[in-house]
Amino acid sequence: MGSTLLVAASALLLSGCSPAGADPTPPASDPAASGSPAASDPAVTPEPSESVEPPTPFAIACDALVTPDQLYAFNPNFGAAPDYAPKAATVKTVATDAAGTACGYLNQTSGDLIEVAVATPSASALTGYANEAAASSTAVPTYGTPPAVTGFFEHSGSNGQVQVFTGAYWVVLDSPEFFEPGDAQRLVEGVLANLPAS
Numbered sequence: 618m619g620s621t622l623l624v625a626a627s628a629l630l631l632s633g634c635s636p637a638g639a640d641p642t643p644p645a646s647d648p649a650a651s652g653s654p655a656a657s658d659p660a661v662t663p664e665p666s667e668s669v670e671p672p673t674p675f676a677i678a679c680d681a682l683v684t685p686d687q688l689y690a691f692n693p694n695f696g697a698a699p700d701y702a703p704k705a706a707t708v709k710t711v712a713t714d715a716a717g718t719a720c721g722y723l724n725q726t727s728g729d730l731i732e733v734a735v736a737t738p739s740a741s742a743l744t745g746y747a748n749e750a751a752a753s754s755t756a757v758p759t760y761g762t763p764p765a766v767t768g769f770f771e772h773s774g775s776n777g778q779v780q781v782f783t784g785a786y787w788v789v790l791d792s793p794e795f796f797e798p799g800d801a802q803r804l805v806e807g808v809l810a811n812l813p814a815s
Contacts, residue, residue, distance in 0.1 A: 670739035672716045673785075677811075679720035682733055687807040688722055692794075698723035698730060705791040707778060708734045715742065715787060724794070731792040733808060737785045737815070746787055750780040757798040760805050768805070770798040779805055784815035 679697065688695050701721030703709045712719040717736025724730075738746060750769040757779075760768025766783040777795025781788040788808055795801045 670741060672714075672736060672738045672742065674716040675718055675735060675737045675786075677718050677735065679718075679722075682718065682720050682735065682811055683722060683804065683807055684811065687804070687811075691803050691807075692724065694724045694726045695722045695731065696725055697721075701730075703732065703734065704730065705732055705776065705778065705789075707780070707789050708732045708791055711736045711787060711789050715746075717787070729793050731790065731794055731804070733804070734789045735808070735812065736787050738787055740785075743782065743785065743787055746780075747782045750782070754778075754780060755798075759798065759802060761809065766809070768798075770795075770801070772796065777801065781805060781809065783809060783812075786812055786815055788812075 698721035701719075701723075703712050703719045703721075708719050711717040711734035715736035715738045717734055719732060719734035722731045722733070747767065754769035754771035757768040757770045760766060760779070760781050761783060766781060768779065768781045771778050771780075772795070775793045776791055777793075777797070777800065779788075779790040779795065779798070779801045788805075790801050790804060790808070792801075
């Protein structure tokens with residue numbers, strides 16, 4: 618009788634580890650325990666990120682963007698700038714972010730630099746650049762007739778800056794030679810005439 622009670626008591630103690638009929642709680646490290654799928658689960662796909670349409674690279678020779686004759690007609694003292702690298706912030710944006718071409722023309726007497734840059738950004742980026750120019754600059758109708766050609770001018774510090782939007786093109790001219798919109802008029806006309814049809 619005593620041995621029967623001892624066996625029954627031992628059985629009760631062993632069964633006390635977990636209630637009868639209940640499943641054991643899975644460890645916290647088990648991905649199924651959290652109710653969320655594991656990172657390695659093939660059914661899990663990352664959220665798609667918004668794609669940005671890249672610009673179409675635009676390349677043109679500097680003596681084709683502004684021809685020697687056009688440069689001479691503007692000012693005979695100007696010629697190609699040796700070892701030119703973009704300086705104005707907007708020109709840098711045209712050359713790098715918008716994958717365009719930037720050219721420098723140097724006044725051999727004064728050392729003044731004229732920077733001319735052209736790019737063909739994506740349509741959405743072009744609209745964004747045009748909106749920024751409109752917000753920070755003054756519209757200049759003499760650069761062309763909107764909406765075919767929309768031009769802006771801003772004078773900041775010692776430099777004047779022209780921005781023109783036509784077709785797929787974003788054109789920027791920056792120089793201390795430009796005190797007012799008309800100072801760049803001849804060069805703007807030349808650059809626009811030299812661009813391939815877009």
